[in-house]
Amino acid sequence: MTSGPNLEEITRRGVQEIISHEQFVRMLGEGKPLRLKMGFDPSRPDIHLGHVVGLRKLRQLQQLGHQVILIVGDWTAQIGDPSGQTVTRPALTHEEVITNAESYQRQFFKVVDRDRTQVVWQSEWFGKFTLADVIGLTGRFTVAQFLERDDFAKRFQEHRPIAITEFLYPLLQAYDSVAVESDVEFGGTDQMFNLLVGRELQGMMGQRPQQCFLMPMLVGTDGAQKMSKSLGNYVALEEPPEDMYGKIMSLPDELIGPYFEYLTDVPMEELAELERSNGEINPIEFKKRLALDITAQFHDLAAANAAQAHFENVVQRRGLPEDIPEFTEPSLAGSQGEQGRRLSNIIYDAGLASSVSEAKRLINQGAIELIDAATGDARRLTRDDRTDALDMQDRAVLKRGNRRFVRLVK
RNA sequence: GGAGGGGUGGGUGAGUGGUUAAAGCCACCAGACUGUAAAUCUGGCGUCCGGAAGGGCUUCGCAGGUUCGAAUCCUGCCCCCUCCA
Numbered sequence: 274m275t276s277g278p279n280l281e282e283i284t285r286r287g288v289q290e291i292i293s294h295e296q297f298v299r300m301l302g303e304g305k306p307l308r309l310k311m312g313f314d315p316s317r318p319d320i321h322l323g324h325v326v327g328l329r330k331l332r333q334l335q336q337l338g339h340q341v342i343l344i345v346g347d348w349t350a351q352i353g354d355p356s357g358q359t360v361t362r363p364a365l366t367h368e369e370v371i372t373n374a375e376s377y378q379r380q381f382f383k384v385v386d387r388d389r390t391q392v393v394w395q396s397e398w399f400g401k402f403t404l405a406d407v408i409g410l411t412g413r414f415t416v417a418q419f420l421e422r423d424d425f426a427k428r429f430q431e432h433r434p435i436a437i438t439e440f441l442y443p444l445l446q447a448y449d450s451v452a453v454e455s456d457v458e459f460g461g462t463d464q465m466f467n468l469l470v471g472r473e474l475q476g477m478m479g480q481r482p483q484q485c486f487l488m489p490m491l492v493g494t495d496g497a498q499k500m501s502k503s504l505g506n507y508v509a510l511e512e513p514p515e516d517m518y519g520k521i522m523s524l525p526d527e528l529i530g531p532y533f534e535y536l537t538d539v540p541m542e543e544l545a546e547l548e549r550s551n552g553e554i555n556p557i558e559f560k561k562r563l564a565l566d567i568t569a570q571f572h573d574l575a576a577a578n579a580a581q582a583h584f585e586n587v588v589q590r591r592g593l594p595e596d597i598p599e600f601t602e603p604s605l606a607g608s609q610g611e612q613g614r615r616l617s618n619i620i621y622d623a624g625l626a627s628s629v630s631e632a633k634r635l636i637n638q639g640a641i642e643l644i645d646a647a648t649g650d651a652r653r654l655t656r657d658d659r660t661d662a663l664d665m666q667d668r669a670v671l672k673r674g675n676r677r678f679v680r681l682v683k
Numbered sequence: 684g685g686a687g688g689g690g691u692g693g694g695u696g697a698g699u700g701g702u703u704a705a706a707g708c709c710a711c712c713a714g715a716c717u718g719u720a721a722a723u724c725u726g727g728c729g730u731c732c733g734g735a736a737g738g739g740c741u742u743c744g745c746a747g748g749u750u751c752g753a754a755u756c757c758u759g760c761c762c763c764c765u766c767c768a
Contacts, residue, residue, distance in 0.1 A: 434763065495710090496721085507712090519719070526720050557718045588719050615734095631712085634727055638713045656734070674713065 282335050287326050289462050292469070292485040300484065301337070309334055310455035311484065312344040314382075317375035320380040321507035322567070323491040323500035326535045327459045328384040330486060334457075341390040342453045343381065345374045348395045349445050375501040383571055398452040399445065413477055414470070416516060419443070420643055422466040435586075440642060449602045450483050457484045461523035491535060495526035514572045518580035519588070519676075521564035526556045537566045549565050585675055593644065594678060597670060600624070602681040604660040605667050613660030616641070623681070625673040633657055635673060644670040646680075 282292060285296070291297050300307060309331055320328075331341050347370050378392065419440050420426050428435050443466060450458060450471035458468045470484040476482045490499035494504025501506045508520045525530065530548065533539050547559055561581065569577035586592040601624040604614040617632040620641065626632035635641055641654045646668035654663070671679050 523719050526718095528720090555718065556720075560718085560720080584719085628730065629732095630730060632726085635713065638726065640713045658734075661736095675719065 280678055282541075283330065283337075286541065287329065287488060288486065289489040290485075290487045292472070292487070293306055297457065297484040307334070307339045307456040308454060309339055309341045310344065310450060310458040310586070311341060311460075312346050312349070312449060312458075313377055314346045314350045315370045315373040315377065316350040317502065317664055318377040318380075319502055320377065320510045321500055321502065322510075322532075322536060323461070323493070323507065325384055325510070326491055327461065327486075327488040328381065329536070331385050331459060335386045335389045339389070341385060342455060343385075343390055343392045344453065345370075345377075345392065345394045346446075346449075347374075348399045349442055383510060392527075393453060395445070398448070409435075409645050410448060410571045411441075414444070443467045444474075447474040450475055451478050451480060453456055454480060454482070455483045459486045460488070461499075462487045463490065470656070478629060489531075489535065491548075492528055492531070494520050494524055496528060496572050510571050510613065512571075512578040514568050515583050516618040517565045517571065518577065518584055520566045521567055522557075522584060522588070523562065526560070529556065529559050532563055532567070533559075537563070537570075539566070546570065568633045591675070593649075593670060594676075597678045597680040598624075599680045599682050602665075603681070604683045605665065605681060613663075615657055615659055616654060616663060619681070620671065620673070623671060623679040625671060625677055625679055642672040644672060646670065 280298070280301070284294060311327070311331060335341060350370065383388070420429055422443070425435055425439075446467045447470040449455075451474055455471070455475075458471055460468050465485065465487055468483075468487070472482040472485060472601075492498070493500035493504060494508065495504070495506040498504055498506060508517055512520070521532070530544065533544050533547070534541070561584075564584075565577050565581055568580050572580075583594060587594045602614075602619055602623070604619070617626075617629050617636060620626050620632035620635065621629045626635055636654060636657050639653055639655055642651045643654055643663070643665065644651045646666055651672070665681065667681070667683050669681050671681060
């Protein structure tokens with residue numbers, strides 16, 4: 274346990290708070306492998322960059338010889354995340370849970386070292402729980418304590434519903450810490466309450482309380498709210514390289530710094546330098562470097578370079594991408610009655626609009642271009658004509674907005 | 684157990700019998716500008732037919748009913764919230 278990132282880097286960079294920092298540093302000094310707890314809910318198997326901030330911490334600590342305990346929350350998944358809008362979701366089948374758990378791990382181990390990870394299921398201990406155990410567990414805490422939690426407090430105050438099972442969620446998560454005898458638990462700052470309940474419960478049950486490692490919330494691609502799947506402002510790990518690169522390029526400039534800090538290994542001194550040169554160099558250059566770095570982490574360098582080339586070609590120079598999905602347009606074969614097909618129908622059928630009405634709106638707004646396959650000439654289509662008036666060639670490309678293309682083929 | 688309030692389009696939230704496919708705001712889409720950033724301006728934002736003008740159909744928790752006409756009135760049901768006990 275010698276090589277690896279330095280202590281300062283591990284405990285400060287991309288970390289919001291460690292409760293307690295001092296005790297954690299002391300634990301590291303004990304020279305024994307620590308048990309690092311990380312749980313996930315198999316009803317939501319998608320990992321995005323927001324989760325990666327914490328996963329990188331796990332990996333760094335693994336490099337120092339510590340052990341990750343990954344808990345599959347097959348019981349907590351049935352309760353649902355206490356986020357207010359969650360209406361009771363249908364319970365997942367056993368098969369779905371297994372599929373989701375596999376999919377989660379496939380992504381998880383893109384960052385975390387599999388060899389130093391132990392995967393356990395909540396049902397290993399909750400499967401044997403009795404009502405007496407549940408009562409015993411709930412009896413250790415009070416409603417007042419749980420209303421301390423920000424989310425509960427808010428909803429209570431605003432007279433919005435709080436399901437009783439939602440109170441169970443932190444309790445189960447806390448008991449996990451006891452079950453796996455965790456030394457440190459990881460989560461975003463929004464998880465603070467749950468992690469602290471675990472810390473407290475361990476103390477009550479005669480274990481050494483875990484340390485809580487809290488990561489900052491990564492702001493999403495909208496530049497306003499924390500990255501989350503339900504807000505649609507996320508970059509998924511399983512995103513194709515081009516999309517991943519593109520989404521990072523669309524980030525507001527202010528996020529370049531935090532993303533470099535939380536999601537890359539670019540040294541802090543270098544980041545400070547980037548900061549200083551701000552104003553002299555077009556920020557797009559920094560952002561490209563960021564997009565390349567992150568894309569390469571989850572794919573590989575070749576794929577990242579290709580994604581960058583794609584970006585430069587399609588977005589910056591407004592060229593045509595290499596791979597354009599093809600759509601077999603029947604009227605090109607000349608078998609569509611006397612007048613041919615309407616443009617709006619073609620756009621809809623080719624998947625460039627979600628309804629014919631939307632396709633018409635796009636046409637009216639000048640969002641549709643037809644690009645000749647041979648010459649590359651683009652023509653803006655602003656009338657919802659029939660194909661006989663359109664002069665459409667085989668292999669012509671239909672373009673919607675700036676970056677959605679479909680090639681029309683016979 | 685009792686009394687009261689409420690469920691509207693992706694979100695918020697107006698609207699209490701026709702002028703309402705349903706205000707405003709947010710989100711989103713498109714155009715201009717541009718660095719696929721931000722800001723700004725413009726247009727759009729249920730669906731189907733029509734080149735267009737325009738027309739049809741579907742939508743206000745669910746199911747019925749009253750009416751020429753219902754998001755708006757009536758009945759039943761489901762769900763949420765508050766207060767009292």
